[in-house]
Amino acid sequence: MAYKTEYLTQRIRAAREAMKMSQRELSARSGLTQSHISQIERGTMEPGLSSLVDVARALDLEIVLAPKKLMPAIRNILESASATSDTLTLEQRKLVGRLERWFAQFRDGFAIASEADTFRDSLALLRHLPLSADELDRLKDATERLDRWQADPPSSKELSEFAHSVRQLRNSAVHRDRDDAIPRSAYALEEEDDNA
Structure with missing residues (x-):
């Protein structure tokens, strides 16, 4: 049955x-x-x-309800993660962990709360998405900024640019089709009206 x-x-x-x-x-x-x-x-x-x-x-899984129009993006993420879940490197996990710890301390430095939330969400996805060698290098570059900011804290503008670069990295990893490196749409368009 x-x-x-x-x-x-x-x-x-x-x-x-x-x-x-x-x-x-x-x-x-x-x-x-x-x-x-x-x-x-x-x-x-x-x-x-x-x-x-x-x-x-x-089993460290979650059951969620998601809007139907987001399913292409969700499927892409799940397929990417399941197809290459063993390729997440220890280095990637350490770098994301470092960014998460830094964010926990300096969250209030973001001038716009939604920017801080987007940064946090980007890190959550980067913890689970396998990165290409180029993307991993970009993640390393992002964490190197933290070293410079130990002595000289970043301005609001620098934090905004930093959040934007991490978001771009996340988008690159989410939208990349792992088979032929052609970006996939993260959304489905409604069917067009044939009478238009």
């Missing part, structure tokens, strides 16, 4: 196996019984929403 959540339960099983986690270990992390997890994975039980959320979070 095919359930409405079949795709989700298959993804949960794949995530558990990718983490080399047993059903028993997932049971301990999620608070559900091993038998319940087994039934969900085999498709013999339709999981309730709270069970699905508990299992997903135990």
Whole structure:
């Protein structure tokens, strides 16, 4: 019998196996019984929403509702991350971590709150998106600015330019098609009116 959540339960099983986690270990992390997890994975039980959320979070996944028009961008990010998830380097993680720690200390230096929020969101994506060699070099350049700012704090204008450069790096990583390096649209346009 095919359930409405079949795709989700298959993804949960794949995530558990990718983490080399047993059903028993997932049971301990999620608070559900091993038998319940087994039934969900085999498709013999339709999981309730709270069970699905508990299992997903135990696997470091989130279940979210997203606007349909954003699905092309979301799919691109997910495909990019899953296709090359092992290529995230330790260096990339360290650089993003350093930027996140710096941001936690100097968030109030941004003149515009939305700019600070965008910077934070950009870092969150850069933590999970594999970067090309060129993009990694750009990330290194961005973190080198932090060294210069230890002795001489940045102006509001410098912070704005810095946030913009990190956002451009994020956009480059999100919109890049990993197969042929042609940028993909992060949105879907409504169908055009044929009578126009």
